[in-house]
Amino acid sequence: MYKASWVLLLAVSLMLTAGCKKDELRAKDARIAELEAQGQQTGVSYDQCKKDRENLNKLVKGYTGEINAMEAALAEAAAREARAAKRLQEYNSMLKQLKSMIDSGKLTVRIVRNKMVIELPEAVLFASGRAKLKKDGIRVLAELGPVLASLQGREFQVGGHTDNKPIKTTALSLQLGALRRARDRRG
Numbered sequence: 001m002y003k004a005s006w007v008l009l010l011a012v013s014l015m016l017t018a019g020c021k022k023d024e025l026r027a028k029d030a031r032i033a034e035l036e037a038q039g040q041q042t043g044v045s046y047d048q049c050k051k052d053r054e055n056l057n058k059l060v061k062g063y064t065g066e067i068n069a070m071e072a073a074l075a076e077a078a079a080r081e082a083r084a085a086k087r088l089q090e091y092n093s094m095l096k097q098l099k100s101m102i103d104s105g106k107l108t109v110r111i112v113r114n115k116m117v118i119e120l121p122e123a124v125l126f127a128s129g130r131a132k133l134k135k136d137g138i139r140v141l142a143e144l145g146p147v148l149a150s151l152q153g154r155e156f157q158v159g160g161h162t163d164n165k166p167i168k169t170t171a172l173s174l175q176l177g178a179l180r181r182a183r184d185r186r187g
Helices: 002-103 135-149 170-186
Strands: 108-112 115-119
Touching (some): 002 108
């Protein structure tokens, strides 16, 4: 009987331990299935993250190009502003130098199509129907010349016309205009 009890005890033990192992195995299988599902989700999330990263890199490249273009445009605008400030400084400096002549009516200064126009009244320069500069005209040109000469890198255009005093022929009127321009330039 003693032997039979051992066998019975061994059989009961094996059944109990076999049942425990089955429960453990079921729990472990469930955990494995859970981890595999999480792994698949992680893989999908990882793939989505890679796609998102690629899209973000494309956006960064696009924004980098836009930033570079904006920086170049900003640099150009700053250069234009600096050039405009320099022109304004030159203009104001010249106006200051010419103030007495402007105030006395010997000349006027205005801007036409982004170009500075200095006008000298005909009455200051020439007597009507004459090509010879008046003394006051010579003084005005002598005062104006150094101011214009101080403006580096600038081009000047000299213009003029004849007055409305009748001259015998049109050719003489044109000749008078040409003579006056030539005298203005020589000053």
